[in-house]
Amino acid sequence: MAANLRLPYLATAAISGLLFGAGLYISQMVDPLKVLRFLDFTAIPAGGWDPSLAFVIVPAIAVMFVAVRISRTRRAPLFDAQFHEPEFHHIDAPLVGGAALFGIGWGMSGICPGPAISLIAFWPDNLLIFLIALFAGSYAGALVIPSGRDKRLALAR
Amino acid sequence: MDAFSPIPALTGGVLIGLASALLWLGNGRIAGMSGIFGQLLPPARTVVWRLVFLVALVLGTLAASWLIPGLGVGGPGGAPAQLAAPPPGWNVPAPLWIAISGLLIGFGTKIGNGCTSGHGVCGIARLSRRSFVAVGVFFSVAILTVAITGIV
Numbered sequence: 001m002a003a004n005l006r007l008p009y010l011a012t013a014a015i016s017g018l019l020f021g022a023g024l025y026i027s028q029m030v031d032p033l034k035v036l037r038f039l040d041f042t043a044i045p046a047g048g049w050d051p052s053l054a055f056v057i058v059p060a061i062a063v064m065f066v067a068v069r070i071s072r073t074r075r076a077p078l079f080d081a082q083f084h085e086p087e088f089h090h091i092d093a094p095l096v097g098g099a100a101l102f103g104i105g106w107g108m109s110g111i112c113p114g115p116a117i118s119l120i121a122f123w124p125d126n127l128l129i130f131l132i133a134l135f136a137g138s139y140a141g142a143l144v145i146p147s148g149r150d151k152r153l154a155l156a157r
Numbered sequence: 158m159d160a161f162s163p164i165p166a167l168t169g170g171v172l173i174g175l176a177s178a179l180l181w182l183g184n185g186r187i188a189g190m191s192g193i194f195g196q197l198l199p200p201a202r203t204v205v206w207r208l209v210f211l212v213a214l215v216l217g218t219l220a221a222s223w224l225i226p227g228l229g230v231g232g233p234g235g236a237p238a239q240l241a242a243p244p245p246g247w248n249v250p251a252p253l254w255i256a257i258s259g260l261l262i263g264f265g266t267k268i269g270n271g272c273t274s275g276h277g278v279c280g281i282a283r284l285s286r287r288s289f290v291a292v293g294v295f296f297s298v299a300i301l302t303v304a305i306t307g308i309v
Contacts, residue, residue, distance in 0.1 A: 027169020098269020
């Protein structure tokens with residue numbers, strides 16, 4: 001059986017998803033309006049700015065940073081043959097343009113892809129429209145830019 | 158300070174970090190949301206663990222809202238979750254506004270290879286140059302978008 005179909009591998013994915021979902025609720029990053037109150041820097045002078053998002057992402061990065069340090073001392077993760085680390089290192093137009101388009105969409109709604117999925121738990125109005133558009137956009141992106149490590153690396157050569 | 162809540166924010170952030178750390182050290186996979194769902198679409202190769210992760214993500218959100226009710230939106234003790242309304246004066250129907258936002262996010266994170274989780278948490282932690290650029294760009298553009306549209 002392929003490594004990624006074995007029980008410990010799938011259990012790891014499940015526990016990771018549970019922790020991630022709990023983290024999005026507890027931090028309230030599941031609330032798009034709260035995320036928008038962080039992105040609204042025009043509120044800083046008046047004192048109405050909500051800095052919560054920074055207090056979420058910094059400890060998340062710190063914990064992950066330790067995990068990355070640990071992984072550098074190992075040849076492989078526990079349940080697979082290799083770390084799937086991105087091997088594409090160029091700063092190219094799709095990276096910058098894609099990040100800019102994502103930034104526009106994120107500023108329009110306050111929803112990034114993680115909370116978009118976890119909001120299924122609370123099913124607000126128009127979420128279905130958002131999710132269909134999200135998948136359609138992602139699919140369109142895959143048609144424009146070759147996806148996957150091999151194709152990106154080939155493109156860079 | 159509008160409803161700023163440092164303790165839940167820090168706690169949630171640590172949980173998100175632990176989730177990312179577990180997926181990385183256990184399975185060698187980056188907990189990047191746009192990547193996890195984006196590669197469910199054809200030509201998808203590794204579908205099962207992605208579906209397991211996404212279903213668990215929803216269940217984790219739901220379970221936490223029952224165990225620790227009333228932190229904000231969602232769950233038995235919380236306010237109903239709402240998506241943002243289009244900015245006042247723009248005269249755009251809400252479903253159209255939300256659809257455009259979703260298309261831009263789906264397309265942008267696909268060609269830019271990541272979002273707030275993949276680039277923002279995992280990429281920065283890996284000290285990836287591409288992720289530093291992406292994070293700088295999408296945070297700046299999102300902040301500008303909010304300032305220009307006046308959506309908040």
